[in-house]
Amino acid sequence: MTYAFTSNDARDAFAAFPPRSRTTLMAVRAMIFDIAAAFPPDQNIGCLKETTKWGQPSYATPDTKFATPIRLGLSKADDPAIFTHCQSTVMADFRALAPPELKFDGNRAVHLLNNHPPKLNELAPLIRAALTYRL
Structure with a gap:
């Protein structure tokens, strides 16, 4: 599904x-919105808000504050990447369960491939964990 931008930033x-990274990161953006919308009413995480932090698109639930922010950007190696707060356990927990071919940047990011739509089944646990971090 395509989601209209609610933030000009x-x-x-x-x-x-870069276009090669934008394709991948736009697919992750749609995945974040799809997963947030799929939570059942009894597990209401609140409204997902798209903003920017440090110049990167960021996704959180400011009304409920259940989520730890998910940011999308480029790694130091110039790979598209998903970032979570390094002081949360989200990335470390995901890393313990993730497929071995995924590349990580410590407890802060997972690297993705350019021009390659990420696999929902690989990244959904990370996104769900970030969206429900304080639930």
């Missing part, structure tokens, strides 16, 4: 990504 951040 986030839209501009995506426009600034």
Whole structure:
């Protein structure tokens, strides 16, 4: 599904990504919105809000504060990446269960492939864990 941008800053951040990375990161963006929308009513995580933090698109639930922010950007190696707060356990917990071919940057990021839509079954546990971190 395609989601309209609600933040001009986030839209501009995506426009600034190199096209080879933008494709992958836009697919992750849609995945974040799809997963957030799929939570059952009894597990209401609150409204997902798209903003920017440090110039990167960021996704959180400011009304409930259940989520630890998920940011999308480029790693130091210039790979598209998903970032979570390094002081949360989200990335470390995900790393313990993740497929061995995924590349990580410590407890802060998982690297993705350029021009390659990420696999939902691989990244969904990370996104769900971040969206429900304080639930």
